[in-house]
Amino acid sequence: MVTYYTVRWENQELSETDKFFEQFSEQDYYKESFEQLVALLELIGEYKGALPVFFTRHEDEATAIPPSYVHEFDLDFQGNVLRLYCVRICKSIVILFNGGLKSARTAQDSENLSSKFRDAKYFARKIFKEIKDGMIEINESNHSLRSFDGNEEIIIF
Amino acid sequence: MASKFYRKALEQVPAETKAFVRLYADILIRVNYLLEQKGLNQKGLARLLEKNESEISKWLKGEHNLTLKTIAKLQVALKEDIILVIPTPQSEEKDWKKVPNSKFCVYTENKETPTNSEFDEEKMDTNPFELEIA
Numbered sequence: 001m002v003t004y005y006t007v008r009w010e011n012q013e014l015s016e017t018d019k020f021f022e023q024f025s026e027q028d029y030y031k032e033s034f035e036q037l038v039a040l041l042e043l044i045g046e047y048k049g050a051l052p053v054f055f056t057r058h059e060d061e062a063t064a065i066p067p068s069y070v071h072e073f074d075l076d077f078q079g080n081v082l083r084l085y086c087v088r089i090c091k092s093i094v095i096l097f098n099g100g101l102k103s104a105r106t107a108q109d110s111e112n113l114s115s116k117f118r119d120a121k122y123f124a125r126k127i128f129k130e131i132k133d134g135m136i137e138i139n140e141s142n143h144s145l146r147s148f149d150g151n152e153e154i155i156i157f
Numbered sequence: 158m159a160s161k162f163y164r165k166a167l168e169q170v171p172a173e174t175k176a177f178v179r180l181y182a183d184i185l186i187r188v189n190y191l192l193e194q195k196g197l198n199q200k201g202l203a204r205l206l207e208k209n210e211s212e213i214s215k216w217l218k219g220e221h222n223l224t225l226k227t228i229a230k231l232q233v234a235l236k237e238d239i240i241l242v243i244p245t246p247q248s249e250e251k252d253w254k255k256v257p258n259s260k261f262c263v264y265t266e267n268k269e270t271p272t273n274s275e276f277d278e279e280k281m282d283t284n285p286f287e288l289e290i291a
Contacts, residue, residue, distance in 0.1 A: 006291035009284060017291050096291055123286065136288075145288060154288040 002045045003143035005095040007123050010155070016098035016119070020084055023100075030101065033082045040066050040077070044094070048073075055088040059107060059117065061124035062097065063087060083113060085120030087127060092143040097123050126156050181219055184228065184239060188217065191235045205234040 006017040014022070024034045044054055053072050057064045062085045066077035084099035097120040100112035107117040130136045135148050147154045158164070192202060199217060203210040215221040216231075232239050 004291040005288050007286045007288055009286050015289065015291065095288065126286075127288070155285055156288065157285045 001047065001049050001092065001143075003093050004041070004045060005093065005145060007095065007097060016116075016123075017084075017096040020099045020116075024082065030082060033080045036077060036080055037066055037082055037084060040075075049091045050088050050094045051091070052088070055086070057083075059085075060121050061087075061128065062117070062120035064099070064107075083107065085116060085124075087124045089131075089138060089145070090140050092140055093138065093145060095123075095127060130156055181223070184223060185217060185219055187239050188231060188235070191237050191239075195235065197235075202234065206230060 004017075006015040008015040024030055027034070040054070044050055048054070051072075053070050054065065054067060055063045056067045064083040064085055066075075066080050066082075068078055069076050081102055082099060083102050085097040087095050087097075089095060098116040099120075100110065100116045102110050102113055104110045107113045127136070131138070136154060137146055137148060138144075139146070144152070145154060146152050192198065197205070199213050200210055203213040206213065212221075216223060216227065221227075228239055
């Protein structure tokens with residue numbers, strides 16, 4: 001139903017989203033928040049599609065999940081302390097970044113989150129610009145992205 | 158049934174009650190079918206769900222108002238769907254314009270997408286990154 005993309009710095013092995021999963025999957029303290037987030041990714045990815053109602057927590061150019069509350073499905077994430085940054089491209093494509101622990105009122109003030117937030121904004125700006133410039137094309141029915149020359153390997157400079 | 162008395166009585170049953178009975182019956186039929194398919198009895202189901210057999214018996218006889226949570230537990234224990242909700246049709250997105258002779262689209266205008274007009278590429282790091290399927 002949804003293809004999740006992620007980003008990987010050119011010189012690195014792990015994608016940004018895998019870094020997030022690696023950091024939080026083994027931590028008992030954030031288990032409930034992490035499990036909620038993973039269940040939400042499954043709900044969006046397998047069952048509901050990337051409906052705008054799931055992507056309401058806009059933070060500058062990026063979006064954070066989980067949203068606070070999804071009225072349509074009566075889903076309450078208000079106690080969730082984790083934020084995973086992403087951008088919703090369309091109903092069938094979401095690009096996930098890294099995320100972290102929201103420990104202060106703002107992302108900038110949260111020690112574990114501020115650098116991820118900065119990176120997420122960078123990724124989002126670059127990606128939206130590439131899309132606007134026609135450098136990245138979107139196949140909604142096939143849930144995929146490709147570069148303007150038809151290449152599925154998309155490198156953004 | 159042709160009986161006038163029956164028809165009159167039936168007319169007096171609220172639609173809500175009829176819908177409830179029909180749903181409940183469908184659910185019980187489905188659960189019992191799945192139990193049979195999987196070679197499970199009440200005892201086996203009780204063990205799977207870590208519940209008393211008497212409680213499971215109430216579920217399966219319709220003496221208990223099955224909640225959504227109970228149905229979810231049954232779905233997980235039996236590894237099969239019991240109820241399916243009719244999907245809501247979703248509106249088409251109008252942000253993408255089809256590229257001629259291609260399955261692909263290009264972005265047109267999405268008012269919901271926040272863009273930063275002050276974005277100054279000169280000031281940004283220019284580290285390359287790759288977009289890949291997660």
